[in-house]
């Protein structure tokens with residue numbers, strides 16, 4: 001019986017860990033790899049993010065984080081480094097194929 005209780009606890013805990021937010025920022029003005037790193041650096045410096053990737057080609061920066069991104073803040077900061085946040089979208093992010101018992 002004890003084993004079952006422990007497993008329940010792990011599942012509940014795992015769910016909490018995996019409940020992250022994916023925020024897609026549409027950015028105007030990124031032209032190359034340098035712009036992509038500028039954007040990534042800006043986000044990493046100011047936010048605790050799990051992952052951030054930028055694509056000049058797609059014109060977007062995708063952020064995976066535990067907490068919501070402060071959009072008005074982001075818009076202002078992005079403008080300061082020379083780009084423009086034109087729109088954004090945020091959705092729940094579940095890490096796929098990741099399930100460990102124990103640890």
Ligand SMILES: [Cu+2]
Nearest residue numbers: 031032034035
């Ligand atoms: Cu560039």
